[in-house]
Amino acid sequence: MQLHVSPSLRHVTVLPGKGVREFIKVRVGPRWASYRMLFYSLLFFTFLLRFIFVLSTVDAIDGDHSKCSTIGCLGKRIAPKILGRRIQSNVPEVIYRILDEPVSEDEVQGKSDIPQTLQDFMAEIKESSKSDAKSFALKLRQMILLLEQRTRNAKIQEYLYRHVASSSIPKQLHCLALKLANEHSNNAAARLQLPSAELVPALVDNSYFHFVLASDNVLAASVVATSLVKNALRPRNFVLHIITDEKTYAPMQAWFSLHPLAPAVIEVKSLNQFDWISKGKIPVLEAMEKDQRVRSKFRGGSSAIVANNTEKPQVIAAKLQALSPKYNSLMNHIRIHLPELFPSLNKVVFLDDDIVIQTDLSPLWDIDMNGKVNGAVETCRGEDSFVMSKRLKSYLNFSHPLIAHSFDPNECAWAYGMNIFDLEAWRKSNITLTYYHWLEQNLKSDLSLWQLGTLPPGLIAFHGQVRVIDPFWHMLGLGYQDNTTLSDAETAGVIHFNGRAKPWLDIAFPQLRPLWAKYIDFSDKFIKGCHIRAS
Ligand SMILES: *[C@@H]1O[C@H](CO)[C@@H](O)[C@H](O)[C@H]1NC(C)=O
Ligand SMILES: *[C@@H]1O[C@H](CO)[C@@H](O)[C@H](O)[C@H]1NC(C)=O
Ligand SMILES: *[C@@H]1O[C@H](CO)[C@@H](O)[C@H](O)[C@H]1NC(C)=O
Numbered sequence: 001m002q003l004h005v006s007p008s009l010r011h012v013t014v015l016p017g018k019g020v021r022e023f024i025k026v027r028v029g030p031r032w033a034s035y036r037m038l039f040y041s042l043l044f045f046t047f048l049l050r051f052i053f054v055l056s057t058v059d060a061i062d063g064d065h066s067k068c069s070t071i072g073c074l075g076k077r078i079a080p081k082i083l084g085r086r087i088q089s090n091v092p093e094v095i096y097r098i099l100d101e102p103v104s105e106d107e108v109q110g111k112s113d114i115p116q117t118l119q120d121f122m123a124e125i126k127e128s129s130k131s132d133a134k135s136f137a138l139k140l141r142q143m144i145l146l147l148e149q150r151t152r153n154a155k156i157q158e159y160l161y162r163h164v165a166s167s168s169i170p171k172q173l174h175c176l177a178l179k180l181a182n183e184h185s186n187n188a189a190a191r192l193q194l195p196s197a198e199l200v201p202a203l204v205d206n207s208y209f210h211f212v213l214a215s216d217n218v219l220a221a222s223v224v225a226t227s228l229v230k231n232a233l234r235p236r237n238f239v240l241h242i243i244t245d246e247k248t249y250a251p252m253q254a255w256f257s258l259h260p261l262a263p264a265v266i267e268v269k270s271l272n273q274f275d276w277i278s279k280g281k282i283p284v285l286e287a288m289e290k291d292q293r294v295r296s297k298f299r300g301g302s303s304a305i306v307a308n309n310t311e312k313p314q315v316i317a318a319k320l321q322a323l324s325p326k327y328n329s330l331m332n333h334i335r336i337h338l339p340e341l342f343p344s345l346n347k348v349v350f351l352d353d354d355i356v357i358q359t360d361l362s363p364l365w366d367i368d369m370n371g372k373v374n375g376a377v378e379t380c381r382g383e384d385s386f387v388m389s390k391r392l393k394s395y396l397n398f399s400h401p402l403i404a405h406s407f408d409p410n411e412c413a414w415a416y417g418m419n420i421f422d423l424e425a426w427r428k429s430n431i432t433l434t435y436y437h438w439l440e441q442n443l444k445s446d447l448s449l450w451q452l453g454t455l456p457p458g459l460i461a462f463h464g465q466v467r468v469i470d471p472f473w474h475m476l477g478l479g480y481q482d483n484t485t486l487s488d489a490e491t492a493g494v495i496h497f498n499g500r501a502k503p504w505l506d507i508a509f510p511q512l513r514p515l516w517a518k519y520i521d522f523s524d525k526f527i528k529g530c531h532i533r534a535s
């Protein structure tokens, strides 16, 4: 006989086999009775409420050889006998009483004598001298509790694994960063000033088209840059400002020194090289630090979150994710400071590093912004009802009076990833102040206005400042659903792999990955050396 609890499927399978008959005999009162039926009915009662119960073969139950594999069939065969008088009178009251007793938290904690499997359980009951109904029920209860806890922990881990799979750095990308850092220190050609001195004036020249990309992922940045420049009609008018963090600066500079995209102008700059930041005006760092402090204590911290036994595993995993530093990276927050980072520029297009550009982006400068600050695509209308269903209520907690009094839950949301920012108009507004004001409110109310990401405060800060642009300029959702076809995606000007399934991860959707991978030269020595492959 086998009992198998599958963590991911939430199925319990019981496979009766040989030896059942001799085992299920426990002493009840003065007589020995066959507890074969009793055992099944107990398993049935104790498991059924919690799991989907699948009995693969129940021939053994009554010496009946018809197969039963569905819950309905099982119910029909077992239930009448359990509920009928014949069996009920056979189930000692003490067993129900013990199974009904409230379970204390530490009943199974640290105990080593709990049967780990059904076989162990059977063996123990068989050997035990005091195999009375009470110890039978106690052991059964402990075993079930243990299995349940394990199932639950496995479930939480499974959800977390999916999160980790999407937020940790795959070893190929790590390898690439190391190889490039090494090249940076050993090869002068990997340490070129980017851009070269004669092109520096272009960086502040508003007759150029300026793009900003913030990333700590060299491979992703190279795809954005390559796809931007390769599809440009007049690449010599393009300036791409790549902002990265201190640790990624050397690999990033090495990559773009050795893989120039001339005639486009590429600037690589670490955040600490910006005047504005080195002068100490860094509200973003302060806000992030505060945010991290609140998050680490949020709902009592991670151990308290896991300890709540009544919460569903996926809810626990989601709460743990809210503590993840992934949602609190400087790269994500920095875009709210574009006007300060680029004080001489009037207009920029800000690109996320999980996008691919498939068309010439210079027409974005022809769009009349109507005095608005942020040109973005809306995310509440469109053919794809799954991706295009986002309104303010999807991101903000409208049960909170502060939100409910200030915003309309049905107002359409918009997306980050490919935005035109009119920095002149932005400097006249108080968008950045509003952003920090609400960040502060959210911290004060213990993260109850919103929980994750920089989009919710962005939606608030840019409220009334959004110029809706054609969806052609930004197709979303390629990282969280795979019903976008390759041919649909090919028709968009910019595609965005927002969601977990980033194209540089193993969990990418294979049919969409070529759209990204086509901008990587797989014969390149760094790419090849790190075993980064086309599929
Ligand atoms: C555990 O989660 C449940 C369901 O959300 C909640 O009602 C309960 O207050 C939580 N218990 C603790 C101790 O946080
Ligand atoms: C700045 O924000 C405050 C409150 O958030 C608002 O009352 C005021 O009108 C805003 N000023 C401008 C110029 O937008
Ligand atoms: C939303 O706000 C209400 C009211 O403050 C609060 O009770 C609730 O916990 C919040 N929801 C979330 C998911 O934070």
Ligand SMILES: *[C@@H]1O[C@H](CO)[C@@H](O)[C@H](O)[C@H]1NC(C)=O
Residues within 6 Å of the ligand: 384, 385, 386, 480, 481, 482, 483
């Ligand atoms: C797209 O896929 C998701 C799950 O991957 C599904 O929930 C959704 O209904 C699908 N949308 C359409 C339009 O088929």
